[in-house]
Amino acid sequence: MVKMRTIITFGLLQGFLFAGVAQNAPWREGETPIPARADLDVRWEAPTRAIPSNVWIYRLLPNKFSPEVISNIMNLCSFTEQNKTQETTNGVVFRMPDGSRTLEISFPLGRIHYETVEPHYGPTNLAEGVPPISEMPKLAAEFLRKTGINLSDITNSFDNGRDIQSASKFHFSEPLRIYYVGNIDITNVEYRTASFWRCVDGISLIAGDGSQISFGEHGTIRSFSITWRKLRRYQRLRSITPETAIAYLREGKAVQELVPGEVDWAAVRKVTIKKALPYYDSGQSDWLYPFLALVASTEPAFGHTQFGIDCSILDETKVTRPLAGKHDGQ
Numbered sequence: 001m002v003k004m005r006t007i008i009t010f011g012l013l014q015g016f017l018f019a020g021v022a023q024n025a026p027w028r029e030g031e032t033p034i035p036a037r038a039d040l041d042v043r044w045e046a047p048t049r050a051i052p053s054n055v056w057i058y059r060l061l062p063n064k065f066s067p068e069v070i071s072n073i074m075n076l077c078s079f080t081e082q083n084k085t086q087e088t089t090n091g092v093v094f095r096m097p098d099g100s101r102t103l104e105i106s107f108p109l110g111r112i113h114y115e116t117v118e119p120h121y122g123p124t125n126l127a128e129g130v131p132p133i134s135e136m137p138k139l140a141a142e143f144l145r146k147t148g149i150n151l152s153d154i155t156n157s158f159d160n161g162r163d164i165q166s167a168s169k170f171h172f173s174e175p176l177r178i179y180y181v182g183n184i185d186i187t188n189v190e191y192r193t194a195s196f197w198r199c200v201d202g203i204s205l206i207a208g209d210g211s212q213i214s215f216g217e218h219g220t221i222r223s224f225s226i227t228w229r230k231l232r233r234y235q236r237l238r239s240i241t242p243e244t245a246i247a248y249l250r251e252g253k254a255v256q257e258l259v260p261g262e263v264d265w266a267a268v269r270k271v272t273i274k275k276a277l278p279y280y281d282s283g284q285s286d287w288l289y290p291f292l293a294l295v296a297s298t299e300p301a302f303g304h305t306q307f308g309i310d311c312s313i314l315d316e317t318k319v320t321r322p323l324a325g326k327h328d329g330q
Contacts (some may be wrong), residue, residue: 026283
């Protein structure tokens with residue numbers, strides 16, 4: 001009798017812990033819950049090679065950047081100790097007397113932010129010497145080297161890092177400004193930006209840690225913003241199988257990503273899963289949660305051929321440690 005009571009209590013504890021993880025997970029925030037439908041016809045046609053057999057839940061921690069990294073950043077941004085306007089145990093701020101350039105380093109947020117006053121360009125004062133796209137990978141990689149970030153820990157896409165075939169780990173953009181002078185159009189690129197996102201265990205973060213770096217005239221750094229927190233492994237768990245993902249969908253344990261219009265789930269006869277990739281998301285919390293992002297189609301279709309469905313990637317029968325609250329400092 002005692003042994004049975006112990007087993008029942010443990011089973012209830014597992015269910016309670018998973019419910020807390022699933023209901024509070026950041027990937028659910030702002031999405032539309034999919035109602036439970038035991039009779040829903042769900043077909044799996046997605047490759048599973050990108051889904052790992054195990055995943056970790058991580059704790060996000062402050063990042064007290066090393067003196068070497070801070071020194072490198074100061075040199076990159078042309079600041080000296082005389083430009084330091086604030087220093088506490090939480091970070092440091094550098095600012096030019098005329099306010100033209102500011103560098104802020106926050107240890108609790110794991111954030112380094114640099115900005116300059118936007119130059120005043122015009123048809124007679126065009127930006128010159130902005131690095132071409134071909135030079136951007138080298139410039140961005142050298143910048144990251146000086147900040148202590150490894151190329152192996154970044155991705156240029158929200159697709160899973162192991163699936164990326166791009167020759168570069170950065171995403172590049174070049175805002176154009178067009179001036180109309182008489183009958184002549186003058187196009188000018190004032191800066192080019194390299195963006196990247198963090199990946200953990202080969203899995204991309206859809207929000208949170210990452211960076212963007214803008215290079216202006218003659219390769220000078222115009223602005224950048226880096227968020228890169230320390231990670232501590234909390235719990236390693238088995239990933240779900242396609243059969244379990246289908247069960248989660250039927251049991252109402254999945255959410256629909258935002259799409260134009262609405263999906264009438266009561267009228268849906270069949271759901272076909274076309275793609276499945278793992279991601280991490282932290283939202284506004286101090287935890288990094290893995291989840292599974294599905295690309296699906298429905299019959300009948302509701303104004304869009306495919307849309308996103310998110311569900312937990314965790315095997316609910318294996319969650320045995322409680323997670324702290326969103327802003328728990330322990």
